[in-house]
Amino acid sequence: MAGLDGGRLNIAASALGAAQAALDATLAYMGERKAFGQTLDQFQALQFRLADAEIELQAARVFLRQAAWKLDQGAADATRHCAMAKKFVTDAAFRVANDCLQLHGGYGYLADYGIEKIVRDLRVHQILEGTNEIMRLIVARDMLKARG
Ligand SMILES: Cc1cc2nc3c(=O)[nH]c(=O)nc-3n(C[C@H](O)[C@H](O)[C@H](O)COP(=O)(O)OP(=O)(O)OC[C@H]3O[C@@H](n4cnc5c(N)ncnc54)[C@H](O)[C@@H]3O)c2cc1C
Numbered sequence: 001m002a003g004l005d006g007g008r009l010n011i012a013a014s015a016l017g018a019a020q021a022a023l024d025a026t027l028a029y030m031g032e033r034k035a036f037g038q039t040l041d042q043f044q045a046l047q048f049r050l051a052d053a054e055i056e057l058q059a060a061r062v063f064l065r066q067a068a069w070k071l072d073q074g075a076a077d078a079t080r081h082c083a084m085a086k087k088f089v090t091d092a093a094f095r096v097a098n099d100c101l102q103l104h105g106g107y108g109y110l111a112d113y114g115i116e117k118i119v120r121d122l123r124v125h126q127i128l129e130g131t132n133e134i135m136r137l138i139v140a141r142d143m144l145k146a147r148g
Pocket of ligand 1: 124127128129130131132134137
């Protein structure tokens with residue numbers, strides 16, 4: 001069971017990297033694609049979506065690093081933090097990648113741009129190495145145990 005802590009960090013890190021790749025590709029694409037006479041990156045509504053994605057990934061990165069640090073230190077609450085990080089990061093990564101697909105419009109759904117593959121790959125990270133429901137179970141049980 002203890003070995004799963006590191007595995008969960010690994011899954012979260014993989015998800016984070018893939019979501020970052022999707023966001024990088026989306027940022028570039030939005031500077032090229034024109035609609036209604038301007039590039040996509042000039043629409044303020046879409047700029048907000050980029051900002052939300054960046055904020056989510058940065059929050060996920062900090063949270064993941066903290067969990068990894070706790071595992072390295074052998075902290076008493078490392079298992080709880082690894083479960084929290086796995087749940088939070090894989091959910092955030094999927095949301096961001098899915099939004100990146102949307103921002104590519106119809107091309108996002110085609111294999112040519114690689115985004116749909118990232119979305120499919122990230123979907124399983126919410127299931128692998130213990131589902132995200134089980135991550136919540138681990139966190140809640142630890143909270144109840146700590147309360148006594
Ligand atoms: C591509 C892929 C690769 C995999 N690789 C490996 C591997 O290398 N090694 C390995 O050991 N396993 C591997 N797995 C298995 C994976 O870990 C399991 O699929 C995962 O843990 C979920 O178990 P399950 O499929 O039996 O779902 P189930 O246990 O049948 O769960 C079904 C649903 O019920 C929910 N659920 C179940 N129990 C509870 C509960 N107590 N409270 C709340 N909700 C609950 C689950 O979250 C899920 O939503 C792999 C799976 C996939 C899809």
